[in-house]
Amino acid sequence: MKKILFIAYTFFLVILTLFSYAFVDPNLSYLEGLYSEFAFKYRQQTTFLYVLIIFLFFIFYFLFLWLLKKRHLNSKDVIWLICVTVILLLFSYPAMLSYDIFNYIATAKVLFFYHENPYIIMPIEFTKDLLLSFTHAANKIALYGPVWIILSVVPYCMGFGQFLLILLNLKLFTVLFYVGTTYLVWKISKNIFSVVLFSLNPLIIIEILVSGHNDIVMIFFALLSFFLLMKKRIIVAFFFLFLAILIKYATLFLIPVFFYTVWKLFKKQKVDWEKIYIASSLSMFVIFLLSPLREEIYPWYAIWFLPFVSLVHKSKMLLYIALAFSFGLLLRYVPFMLFGTHFGLTPFLKTAVTFIPVFFVLIYIFFKDKLWLKIFSR
Amino acid sequence: MKHYLWLFFLIIILFFKTTPSFAESSYVLPYPPPLPGSFFYKIRLVSEQIQKYWYFGSLGQFAYNLKQSDKYLVQAKTLFEYKQYLLGLQALKKSDIYFTNILPYLIKAKKEGKDIIQKQKILKEGALKHIEVLRKTKQYVPETFVWQPERLSPTILNLWKSIEESIAIRNKYL
Numbered sequence: 264m265k266k267i268l269f270i271a272y273t274f275f276l277v278i279l280t281l282f283s284y285a286f287v288d289p290n291l292s293y294l295e296g297l298y299s300e301f302a303f304k305y306r307q308q309t310t311f312l313y314v315l316i317i318f319l320f321f322i323f324y325f326l327f328l329w330l331l332k333k334r335h336l337n338s339k340d341v342i343w344l345i346c347v348t349v350i351l352l353l354f355s356y357p358a359m360l361s362y363d364i365f366n367y368i369a370t371a372k373v374l375f376f377y378h379e380n381p382y383i384i385m386p387i388e389f390t391k392d393l394l395l396s397f398t399h400a401a402n403k404i405a406l407y408g409p410v411w412i413i414l415s416v417v418p419y420c421m422g423f424g425q426f427l428l429i430l431l432n433l434k435l436f437t438v439l440f441y442v443g444t445t446y447l448v449w450k451i452s453k454n455i456f457s458v459v460l461f462s463l464n465p466l467i468i469i470e471i472l473v474s475g476h477n478d479i480v481m482i483f484f485a486l487l488s489f490f491l492l493m494k495k496r497i498i499v500a501f502f503f504l505f506l507a508i509l510i511k512y513a514t515l516f517l518i519p520v521f522f523y524t525v526w527k528l529f530k531k532q533k534v535d536w537e538k539i540y541i542a543s544s545l546s547m548f549v550i551f552l553l554s555p556l557r558e559e560i561y562p563w564y565a566i567w568f569l570p571f572v573s574l575v576h577k578s579k580m581l582l583y584i585a586l587a588f589s590f591g592l593l594l595r596y597v598p599f600m601l602f603g604t605h606f607g608l609t610p611f612l613k614t615a616v617t618f619i620p621v622f623f624v625l626i627y628i629f630f631k632d633k634l635w636l637k638i639f640s641r
Numbered sequence: 642m643k644h645y646l647w648l649f650f651l652i653i654i655l656f657f658k659t660t661p662s663f664a665e666s667s668y669v670l671p672y673p674p675p676l677p678g679s680f681f682y683k684i685r686l687v688s689e690q691i692q693k694y695w696y697f698g699s700l701g702q703f704a705y706n707l708k709q710s711d712k713y714l715v716q717a718k719t720l721f722e723y724k725q726y727l728l729g730l731q732a733l734k735k736s737d738i739y740f741t742n743i744l745p746y747l748i749k750a751k752k753e754g755k756d757i758i759q760k761q762k763i764l765k766e767g768a769l770k771h772i773e774v775l776r777k778t779k780q781y782v783p784e785t786f787v788w789q790p791e792r793l794s795p796t797i798l799n800l801w802k803s804i805e806e807s808i809a810i811r812n813k814y815l
Contacts, residue, residue: 377755379698388700390756 265335272323272344276351279316283356283473285309290396293426294356303603310601317593320465331459338455345445345462349438352472357434360596361563362399364475368429369398370405371419374412381405381412393426410509411477437475440483441467444570447486451493452574460582461573466589470563478566481510485517486570489543492524493536501525513567516546541578544571544585560617562592580628587624591617668763668770673719674712677728699750703743703760707767710739714771718778726786726798737807740771744814768814775811779804 285301287294302309327344330336357364369386373379377389386394386401395401405412418436422429445462452458461467471479484507491500504521507514520542527534547568554560565588572578572585598612599605675681689709696705713736720729743764751757779801786798 377698377700377753380696380701383696383701383704384698388756388759390759391754 265330265340268323268326268330269340269343269347273347273351275316275319275323276348279320279473280351280355282312282316283359286359287356288358288362288397291358292393292396297356302600306601306603310597313600314594314597317465317590320468321590324463324465327459327463328456331456336459341455341459341462344459345442348463348468349442349472352468353431353434353438355473357430357473357475358397359473360469361474361476361561362397363477363563364430364433365394365398366400366406367411367415367433367475367477368419368426369394369401370407370412371415371429373405375416375419376424407477408509408511410506411480411511414480414510434472434475437471437477437479440479441471444479444483444486447483447490448570448573451486451490454576457573457576460576461570464569464573464586464589466562466565466593467569469593470566474563476563476566478511478513478563481507481514482566482570483507484510485514488517488521489524489539492521492528495528497525497528513547513550513564516550517543520546537575537577540571540574541581544568544575544581547571559613560592560595562595565589565592580632583624583628584621587620588617591620594620668766670711670715670770670774671708673715676716676719699746699753700755700760702746703750703764706739706742706746707764710736710743710771711767712736713739714774718774721778721782721800726782726800727788727796729782730798730800730803733803733807736771737810740768740810764814768811771811772808772815775804775808 284297285299287298289298289300289303291298327336331341370381372392372394373381373384373386373389377384382405385404386392386398389395400406414436415433418432419429421432441462445458448461449455449458470476484503488500488502488504488507491497491503501521504514504517507517520539523542524534524539551560551564551567554564565585569585569589572581576582594616595613597616598609602609675685692705696702713732717729717732717736720726720732747757747760747764750760782800782804784799784801786800788796788798790796
């Protein structure tokens with residue numbers, strides 16, 4: 264049974280990898296041979312396939328969690344599942360759902376190729392550059408922190424100017440941080456269930472292993488910081504939190520939790536790490552929910568709180584909400600995929616699909632935990 | 642017919658009453674920066690030096706020098722309005738220096754294979770705007786001004802000549 268499930272999961276990942284190439288951009292001359300216009304011409308079929316993939320992905324995810332709980336899966340199985348996911352999706356097309364990976368390359372190119380400051384000069388100013396034909400945020404100065412830009416020298420320079428190699432390097436780079444974060448989740452929780460909760464979450468897999476978002480790099484350093492704090496290495500811990508903040512500023516919201524923990528350590532009081540990680544999850548939830556003030560809630564912003572939630576999975580309410588968001592956020596791509604426009608009904612539908620699963624989960628919690636009884640009996 | 646004659650004269654008078662306008666550019670100059678004597682002026686000078694390194698790269702230096710030239714031009718204009726001719730003249734000289742720095746960086750950018758067509762347009766519009774401001778400034782400043790520092794011999798400031806020189810520097814880029 265387990266063997267069949269593993270084979271089915273591998274086959275599913277192969278299908279997902281192949282499906283991602285349906286989204287190859289018509290202007291991406293480097294992958295001209297793979298352009299099929301499928302995702303742009305057959306919008307209904309593409310959307311149906313995407314929704315089916317998301318549903319199947321969550322079925323696999325819950326099956327793995329269930330098997331793990333029933334002790335039908337062991338750590339070796341989990342390692343195998345993570346490895347096969349990483350290896351197969353490394354070769355998926357990264358701009359299936361988001362073009363951010365092209366922005367990373369464009370920003371790195373401004374600094375390391377043109378030797379200009381990406382916080383001053385926009386990629387669009389290099390009018391002859393081929394990147395402009397498929398980079399979507401070329402008219403913006405660098406959107407990320409300086410540490411990310413400096414780190415991006417590794418995948419950029421290892422690509423020796425070859426676009427496809429740089430693209431693969433960037434994916435490999437994020438994969439390394441995904442593996443590192445998974446390892447940290449294990450080191451902190453010593454619980455294989457937490458590891459599966461984080462690393463096999465479909466949103467985490469799609470946004471990191473397919474789309475290659477740099478949020479995982481930020482979260483890796485933030486988690487490393489808390490791990491070091493557990494070891495009472497406060498200065499090094501602060502250094503890594505600082506690095507995380509300078510990748511993406513969202514981790515600024517972890518500072519109060521961090522300093523509260525440091526204060527507890529100084530006072531030589533017992534630190535309740537469960538509470539610390541709950542507070543971290545909530546802090547990252549807050550910045551996640553505040554993101555519409557800047558632009559909108561992007562699905563990959565869930566990477567900010569999911570690793571922390573996976574560490575405190577005993578807090579069922581938090582876990583259910585996080586999982587509902589994982590599902591809803593992946594459906595957020597559906598309206599644009601179907602209509603091909605960011606206007607009209609799309610913004611409303613995006614919000615609706617994001618919050619409806621959360622709404623149902625809240626209703627479930629309300630009745631399951633008989634919260635209504637507690638509230639009305641007061 | 643006499644009535645129409647009056648109308649004709651009225652139109653002629655209105656025609657000559659309009660102020661002559663210079664070729665105007667859509668280029669937007671910044672607000673006046675902190676001026677000498679203010680605490681923030683010292684901060685501005687420090688920031689100016691730091692920004693010199695922050696705006697690295699040939700296009701970055703193009704942006705930096707144009708930005709500083711704009712700022713010093715607005716500073717000069719403001720100081721002239723307050724009849725602070727010596728300080729105004731010093732600001733104008735700084736604006737000139739930054740303005741002459743721009744072209745070498747544009748040439749460097751071209752040599753590096755960067756597209757400079759848009760930058761050339763910006764520079765031209767900037768030069769046009771600077772000239773427009775300088776010509777307006779020339780209208781309300783005296784031709785010369787005798788600067789009398791305490792316990793030192795007086796200095797004659799050739800304001801018109803300096804403004805004309807500044808215009809000439811910018812005229813090269815039109």
